[in-house]
Amino acid sequence: MTLVWGGLALGAIYALVAIGYNIVYLSAKTFNFAHAQLLMLGVFVTYTCLMEWRLPWLLVIVLAAAAVAVVAAIENLVAVRPVKDVHNILVTTLGASTFLDGTVSLIWGNQPLAVSFPLGGNAIDLLGGRVYPIEPILILLVIVIVLADFWISRRFLVGLALRAMSEDPEAAQLRGVNIRAMAFGAFVAAGALAGAAAVFVGPKTFAVSTLGDSLALKGFVALAIGGFGSMPGALVGGAAVGLVEILAARYLGGEYSNPMIFVMLLTVFIIRPAGLFVHSSERTV
């Protein structure tokens, strides 16, 4: 059970990344390769604010969200909006992610830095397993985010407009939705969400400059397993990746976790190419 908690908590982090990918994907049908790096940046900002400046915890959430939102806005203006060919966005956002990787290791170095959590770092017993307080909270957090998304996208105009955009941008535009502004807003909001969530991620993962690359990958696998654009899919996909990673590491050895995740990804692609929660649709001319 301890393993399951660990796997689910890791999975929650992957689901967070997948949710970030999803928000950008749903609003603009583009893929922000650098989203995991934004989350990583949030973790480092948290480290500096919380561990070096000793700021109050709630303020750190606000600061991390704001800082990452600003970086996301810059990324959007520099590396996404000016790109004419949609295919090139993969290249430019990969460039942004490399740039962020480099920046983070220049500023904070390459050593893992510990980030603390207000509820403490002592393991407790929960449902037959030993957990750190951060672990159930991460799981709870990501579930709350998915539910909130569900609620916003059905109850609020901005959510409805986003859904309309992802169905048919032209029709949404004709209905008076400013799709450029909305896409930008969604991009920045995804950044802010990543920044705020990073305060919870840091205590679990440490602040380390290779975090972005591994989260990017596993977040993508979570997304692909659940299906592009599906929030519940991201949740399930994340949990699956986290569990496979932990269990493979425990029973087969650390070097087997990535290969096993890869095998799972390939299996899903072969059996259900559109992912578990998305139905493939017919193509049109």
Place this chain on the structure above:
Amino acid sequence: MFNNSSANRPLWLIPLAVGVLFLFLPLLGLDYGTSRQVQLSIILALVVSGMNLSLGYAGELALGQVAMYAAGAYAAGLLSIHGQTDLLIQLAAAGLSGLVVGVLTGVPGLRMGSWTLAMTSFFLVLLVPDIISVFKEYTGGRNGLAGINPPTVFGYDLGSTGYYVAMVLVTMAWFAAMRNIVASRMGLALRVLKKSPVLASAMGISVYRMKLMAYALAAIPAGLAGALFANLDLYVSPESIGFGFAVTVLAASVLGGSMSVYGAIAGAGVLQFALNYSSDLQQFSPLIAGVILIVGGVALTGGLAGMGETTVRWLGARLAGAGNDNARASAGASAGTLDHIDGQPLIANDVSKSFGGNQALDGVSLQAMPGAITALIGPNGSGKTTLLNIICGFYRGQSGEISLGGKEMHGLAPDRVARLGVSRTFQTPHIPDQLTVKEVVITGRYTHEQASILGVLFRSPRYRRIVRNDERDAKRVLELVGLAHLESVVATSLPLGQRRLLELARCLISNPGAILLDEVASGLDENEIKVLSRILRELRDKGSTIVLVEHNFQLVTSLADQIFVLAQGRVMSSGTPEHVRADPKVKREYLGVDTGNGDQE
């Protein structure tokens, strides 16, 4: 013959000279540091070249080259440790290992579209160290693969100069192969694919197989580069094959120009020297690579090669002067060199299709015969386009049969349908960028007569014969539609009317059993419609099966021999133009007396 459309036929003479120059560099007395950088640049250029083939030409971002490079390096290294020091055998094994990795990862990665391959291949790169440590008794794990013996060729020890020469020769051989791929009809087909997968499949090209082929071919230079790397230091370290290397390769590709052959060398050289010449810069290398990727993706679409090409063209235009041929599309140009067209009967029987609860087609039957123009008309939302898409294989109907010349084809993939002989045009013409009129037409017969990859690489006699047929048939159909005088013009610069004729020519060149024209007259002026009508009648008289999908009632009644009127997913009326025109139901539908129904397309 030599300088038709320089853009699509990369030069070979100058690069050959540069290659020979590189061969003799050791004689100029390079110091160790520089010559090592040149060797590393060569290795990088090979990997980058592979990436260009998949990213630039097939339009798939894939970082898997690094895994293929690792496969090549370990294959060569392991062979050497076990006593096989012959470089040629190692290269063959390394290329093959790269190819295997490429195919194994390309198959699942390509099934889902562009991000999937990007991400699975990205993942593959991160897997490399894990796989190396899983097999650590063979690979040395994280300590690296040591104990590689110096390379030999036919038993002769190469020595450092000999090895340098071998590296340059291997690189020259690959770039020659790459040039031959790009400057072939396969290169043209790749451009079609990159422009529009829908267009490619409507022309009979299997998108999946074509992309897989490009991705797998791209694995070969990566494998070769791996072997060269293993033999350079006689040691393979897993640290040098990581994600940073993948990003460097991509940056070099973007910097040099992904859609170019020789840009890889320039991009690799610049990055190799810029990033590694001084170690102070090394910690900034992710920043530099990141900036190159962003700036390159945003601005420099052609990369260094694009800039070079623009300069060459500008110079060429200067020297040639204003020698534009101003020949006009003479109305009576088509002498009609195709004597007989082998049209086939196209028969749809009782086809139904619903989207959710919306019955788009409800038991529609249609017969189009050779030597006749059959029109399919109907208001918006009547199901015309749906039927067209079902015939072409883009949709699958719930029931009904569709056959061409008696061969059942309902439910086949679009590229299969196209290869069986159904050819179509699009409402807005789909014309790939940068190709000349003649090249666009030639892409239409890519699957009609296919050459093997080896044929393409070595320009086999069979390949040459196919190319001659391409040229001959292109000339014929262009004459038929009256565009022969424009054959070397860039196709996308043509006005709409001529682009439609060009699409028609592209259909005709494959000698299709049936031609489907989707709203072929929309946007054309009266004169252009006249020219088009004359050509269509001519084709009909030669025996072609022509299906017009049209709104334009006037055009249809003047041109068609047989009309099917669709309304709300059913055939409302059919017969000769006179019959249909007199039908009261058609009158009602077309005069707008009873149009209360909310139609949707």
